[in-house]
Amino acid sequence: MRSFTGGKELVRPGVTRFATYFLALQTLCEQKGNLRRMFVSAEWMESSFTTQANGIAVAEYMYSTTFWESIEQIVEFSEPLVKILRLVDGDKPPMGYVYEAMDRAKEVIKSKLENNRDKYMPLWDIIDRRWDGQMHTPLHAAGYFLNPLLFYKTDFLEIDAEIKQGFFKCMEKMFPDLEKFDAATIELEMYKHAKGFLSSRAAIQSRKTIQPAAWWASFGDEIPNLRWMAVRILSQPCSSSACERNWSVFEHIHSKKRNRLSQQRLNDLVFVHHNLRLKIRKAQGTIEECLPIDLDEIYPECELIAADDVDDDDDDVDDDYVVADRPLVSEDFDIMRQANFRPEWVEGIRTGSCPGASSSGPPAL
Template sequence: MMRSFTQKREMLRPGKTRFATAFLTLSRFHKQKANLRKMFTSEEWTNSRFAKETRGKQAAQTMLQESFWKNILFALKVSGPLVKVLRVVDNEDKPDMPYIYEAMDRAKEAIAKSFDDESKYEKIFEIIDERWNVQLHRPLHAAGYYLNPAFFYSNESIREDNEVIEGLYACIERLVPTVEVQDKLSKELSFYKNSEGLFGKQICIRGRNQLSPVEWWSQFGTGTPNLQKFVMKICSLTCSSSGCERNWSIFEHVSISILLVILSIN
């Protein structure tokens, strides 16, 4: 019966994990809202045996409650941007280390823009920040963000972001073995920050958004060899399959916490 009202569309859409499956299924429910409500108010439903069963009555009551659909929309507004972060992490086409930090910031901005009242998402941010800071946020992510020319030159606030800069220098101290090389690398950073040497050439400037960070540094970082070697180590990193599985699992916990918040709000 349902398939006849939804143009043969199934509601369950399997994903890589339970979190992805839940999001995709909620999205399908949202798209089919009018058709599902139409089904539960149709004569076909009323005359069916399902309408007389306890579970059928509960399903009809749920589908006709406006609060149910409001909760679905709330969950989609919150989960949608997080799914995009997971797609960055799970991408096998290019190294994702230079993109994760910015992707998470963009996700939080998208969530905030979806609501007109900060109180509606502040608890959600607490859940996200707790998971992000404890399990996903590492100096490597901050360093990759800083050394991605597409982000660095288009967002001047990066240069004043203490968290990002601390992450960068933590990586330098950890990955660069000698003090002498660390000092050389620190001096070379000024060429990058001030667009000096090759970094100031128009072809290099155009390449900021045309090339991947690895390609960009490979072509234009020859004047800063110590920095180039360091950047290539970081920007070439990608998540392993096991790492992606852990990330999906982490956000599954986030989704459960979000649902609890929804219930408390409504």
């Protein structure tokens, strides 16, 4: 396989399990032509797999129209959501962007399905069930509300009611003292209308150039209560896979030799371990603290997945080793007939219709 794919692997271990699945399917799509040629090559025909049930089944999958169409659809509709998972697992605090990113991901899926409600609503329902039931909190809405880059793009009266409700829920939680709550409410008017220092040229320009928490720390002096709230919320880190990552840390700490730790002490050790790792990465200069997250760059029209998900070893592959993709030719079909491929499969592959695959598909492995 590697001789046909240019040394690339189909399975590329990602930071999280779901990313690994997505990258594997994406690689399958990229290597579709090379994989198909592999199954009509002399090396494959001479191997023992051609007489085994699993080998025959895999070969039929490679020429199944329904198989490839399913993979392409999964990649196309999963990509906007994977971008959110990568966003929240990044080094920059994403709390001010998650709400907007989720809305943009749903709109991308909607546009890919040509705004056909019957097609995109089932996917939206799945996303909403997971988002509303497990992931969405008032902090996400408050983060959107306090992100100046997003907030000032929309008139206050047109901001979604859910965002406002989430913001005020956070205010009630963070200002139990009625006097401070009233002071923050009064300060809110200055933020809504960008009054005082918030209307300065530096403050307006910096909405696009620095992170939201840093923006509040720099320009929120005249509204100290709201600034305190904004910095705390917008500095919150997020994680799409807290359980997976935490369990790996738990496994490291809770070993066979050290297995009598109390739950609270175990949680504290995981907390310290994670923060020490962040501190080390910051000291090494791997975190770009100043630049804000650019959602327009993450969700442009028809954008493919970001290049940093590509294998780090790809640059080491010799260009002469890569097999260029090419369409199947008559010699390939002759080899398939000699290998006793089903006649209907050979004809389907030649015409591009694959009638044997479109009805019931290849046999299950």
